[in-house]
Amino acid sequence: xxxxDSTPFGDRLKPALERLFAAVGSLWLRYEKxxxxxxxxxxxxxxxxxxxxxxxxxxxxxxxxxxxxxxxxVDAVVPLPVPSLTVPFVVSTLAIAGMYLLLTLGLNVQWGYxxxxxxxxxxxxxxxxxxxxxxxxxxxxxxxxxxxxYGLGLAVVLSVVLAVAIGLPTxxxxxxxxxxxxxxFSEIIRIIILNEEWLTDGGLGVGGIPTLLxxxxxxxxxxxxAALANLTGAQPRTVFDLFLVMxxxxxxxxVLRRTQLSPWGRVLRTIRADEDIAQALGKNSYWYKMQAxxxxxxxxxxxxxxxxxxxxxxxxGELEPIETFYIWVAVILGGxxxxxxxxxxxxxxxxxxxxxxLLNETVDWILFFVTVDASALRxxxxxxxxxxxxxxxxxxxxxxxxxxxxxxxxxxxxxxEDK
Amino acid sequence: MSTVGSxxxxxxxxxxxxxxxxxxxxxxxxxxxxxxxxxVDDVSVAVEEGTITGxxxxxxxxxxxxxxxISGFYEPDGGTVTLDGSEITGLSPDAIARKGLxxxxxxxxxxxxxxxxxxMLIGAQxxxxxxxxxxxxxxxxxxxxxxxxxxxxxxxxxxFELDHLATEPAADLSGGQFKLLELARAMMAEPDxxxxxxPVAGVNxxxxxxxxxxxxxxxxxxxxTLLIIExxxxxxxxxxxxxxxxDQGKVLVEGEPDRVRADxxxxxxxLGGEG
Numbered sequence: 023x024x025x026x027d028s029t030p031f032g033d034r035l036k037p038a039l040e041r042l043f044a045a046v047g048s049l050w051l052r053y054e055k056x057x058x059x060x061x062x063x064x065x066x067x068x069x070x071x072x073x074x075x076x077x078x079x080x081x082x083x084x085x086x087x088x089x090x091x092x093x094x095x096v097d098a099v100v101p102l103p104v105p106s107l108t109v110p111f112v113v114s115t116l117a118i119a120g121m122y123l124l125l126t127l128g129l130n131v132q133w134g135y136x137x138x139x140x141x142x143x144x145x146x147x148x149x150x151x152x153x154x155x156x157x158x159x160x161x162x163x164x165x166x167x168x169x170x171x172y173g174l175g176l177a178v179v180l181s182v183v184l185a186v187a188i189g190l191p192t193x194x195x196x197x198x199x200x201x202x203x204x205x206x207f208s209e210i211i212r213i214i215i216l217n218e219e220w221l222t223d224g225g226l227g228v229g230g231i232p233t234l235l236x237x238x239x240x241x242x243x244x245x246x247x248a249a250l251a252n253l254t255g256a257q258p259r260t261v262f263d264l265f266l267v268m269x270x271x272x273x274x275x276x277v278l279r280r281t282q283l284s285p286w287g288r289v290l291r292t293i294r295a296d297e298d299i300a301q302a303l304g305k306n307s308y309w310y311k312m313q314a315x316x317x318x319x320x321x322x323x324x325x326x327x328x329x330x331x332x333x334x335x336x337x338x339g340e341l342e343p344i345e346t347f348y349i350w351v352a353v354i355l356g357g358x359x360x361x362x363x364x365x366x367x368x369x370x371x372x373x374x375x376x377x378x379x380l381l382n383e384t385v386d387w388i389l390f391f392v393t394v395d396a397s398a399l400r401x402x403x404x405x406x407x408x409x410x411x412x413x414x415x416x417x418x419x420x421x422x423x424x425x426x427x428x429x430x431x432x433x434x435x436x437x438x439e440d441k
Numbered sequence: 442m443s444t445v446g447s448x449x450x451x452x453x454x455x456x457x458x459x460x461x462x463x464x465x466x467x468x469x470x471x472x473x474x475x476x477x478x479x480x481v482d483d484v485s486v487a488v489e490e491g492t493i494t495g496x497x498x499x500x501x502x503x504x505x506x507x508x509x510x511i512s513g514f515y516e517p518d519g520g521t522v523t524l525d526g527s528e529i530t531g532l533s534p535d536a537i538a539r540k541g542l543x544x545x546x547x548x549x550x551x552x553x554x555x556x557x558x559x560x561m562l563i564g565a566q567x568x569x570x571x572x573x574x575x576x577x578x579x580x581x582x583x584x585x586x587x588x589x590x591x592x593x594x595x596x597x598x599x600x601f602e603l604d605h606l607a608t609e610p611a612a613d614l615s616g617g618q619f620k621l622l623e624l625a626r627a628m629m630a631e632p633d634x635x636x637x638x639x640p641v642a643g644v645n646x647x648x649x650x651x652x653x654x655x656x657x658x659x660x661x662x663x664x665x666t667l668l669i670i671e672x673x674x675x676x677x678x679x680x681x682x683x684x685x686x687x688d689q690g691k692v693l694v695e696g697e698p699d700r701v702r703a704d705x706x707x708x709x710x711x712l713g714g715e716g
Binding site for chain 2: 280281284285286288289291292295296298299300301302303304305306307313317359421422425426427428430431432
């Protein structure tokens with residue numbers, strides 16, 4: 023800033039902004055070039071036009087939310103159309119969104135990779151949630167109050183066992199049978215949890231589930247979380263949950279990405295497209311489908327375990343089948359088979375489900391003379407969104423678009439044959 | 442061997458030749474019934490190693506059913522299938538494929554969203570990356586396998602003159618190109634024997650010629666053994682020797698193309714089958 027002090031503010035701002043844009047631009051270009059180098063020989067190495075457009079929409083939405091947040095202090099004199107859109111609200115919504123993302127990623131392994139129709143997403147989620155609640159909750163009929171990690175272990179083991187139990191008889195049959203079996207399984211789990219009071223306290227629910235932040239080793243981060251909580255106005259445990267769930271989402275995403283680009287993922291894609299071909303080429307499709315089914319179910323159970331410790335109270339009412347279909351909508355919206363699509367679809371559904379109370383306020387703000395309950399429209403909105411997406415983008419918002427070849431195998435081969 | 446009267450015509454069924462040497466594939470008394478109909482009625486045939494054996498017959502003769510029985514897609518009601526001396530009867534299709542018997546399908550089955558190259562990679566067997574754990578425990582061997590496989594895919598695509606299409610979506614290929622791709626993909630598995638179900642169905646004559654050349658080349662240069670179902674009589678007569686004629690679930694006659702062509706029963710079977 024070597025300009026003299028007499029230049030107007032705008033004149034000084036302009037070069038600064040230009041420099042900023044240039045810096046961001048060159049960073050972005052370098053990032054893209056890095057990507058392009060890595061996928062040098064792949065068709066559509068750079069982001070496709072579609073991906074750019076999706077990225078732009080996501081960016082604009084993010085910017086809008088940030089702007090609203092900035093303009094929306096708790097003590098605003100003139101209320102904006104969305105007074106509830108505050109930082110604490112966003113933090114807690116994102117903490118829930120993380121759980122939805124895990125569910126969509128899990129279903130994407132089953133439906134998106136392998137073409138398995140699983141209608142018991144919420145049951146595996148519930149198994150995870152009740153594993154956490156019953157082992158760790160002080161309100162659990164078993165009064166164990168174990169460390170939350172025991173619940174996580176139980177969630178994983180139970181989901182594996184039950185997924186195998188469902189898969190054994192149905193994965194050999196046509197896809198329809200798995201759909202029917204899982205639909206039934208989902209209701210069975212819900213009704214067992216509702217009625218077996220000795221096991222789950224039935225409809226009373228299980229309370230007193232400890233927050234994760236209150237247990238070692240997570241409690242070590244307490245000072246940091248408290249500071250961040252001060253800064254944002256959210257609760258420390260919510261801030262911690264947000265970090266934790268996003269870390270888990272990232273880890274799951276990276277794991278799934280690697281499996282997707284591997285020969286394993288390729289076999290699953292083949293099975294999804296045409297199981298006979300996979301078998302004719304020597305692939306044991308039954309075994310591969312089983313792996314995908316179990317992997318997806320475990321991810322769903324982990325999401326449930328996290329949720330139980332996040333809301334700290336579980337009732338069987340949370341296991342309504344409609345939740346399963348929200349996850350289906352998310353995966354289909356995002357683009358079946360694409361992990362990035364599952365993330366975007368998951369966010370979209372969360373925004374609709376959680377954002378409807380904001381909509382209420384906005385509608386009240388505009389139509390202050392009538393009382394409308396816009397949140398009752400959420401199902402309608404989900405339906406409309408599905409229709410719009412299916413009409414405009416039948417393969418979802420971000421369907422898989424690249425070849426799935428193990429990273430590094432291509433470019434180096436073309437670079438020099440000998441290793 | 443047996444005499445069957447169907448309507449007003451009746452003729453002898455010779456049965457397949459089980460006396461030939463070096464039998465890579467041997468089918469004995471194989472049987473499949475759908476209700477009261479025996480689609481494959483105690484068929485015994487053998488395929489000699491290094492030959493191209495043709496399998497012809499009128500519609501409904503049981504050719505495709507026989508293929509499905511051999512390749513494990515149907516469970517036989519009786520009889521045995523032996524591949525290179527070991528019995529494979531009743532094994533699952535993937536187990537049979539891993540033992541070295543690969544089949545292609547009559548109708549082109551395109552794998553949605555996959556490129557030509559990806560199609561090729563699926564054909565490869567015993568890849569380290571086909572299990573989940575090695576992806577983290579031994580990524581180097583996954584990478585090495587993948588490179589080798591890609592290289593082999595490149596060579597085969599060149600051989601089949603599809604290399605310029607390697608990164609195209611397989612769904613964009615023409616019918617004939619797709620048949621070539623199916624062949625090349627099956628070759629990726631390094632099979633001992635290939636069963637081709639109507640390789641030139643719906644392919645224009647020029648490409649059919651091309652396909653015939655590739656198949657002959659696989660046979661001559663790579664010693665590939667092939668069993669081919671084909672409706673295009675000229676195509677198969679020029680390519681295969683011996684020819685096995687199936688009719689009403691039984692082997693009518695087996696022999697050199699000229700002998701089969703001259704056999705009045707074959708003509709009768711075709712005409713009778715239509716009427």
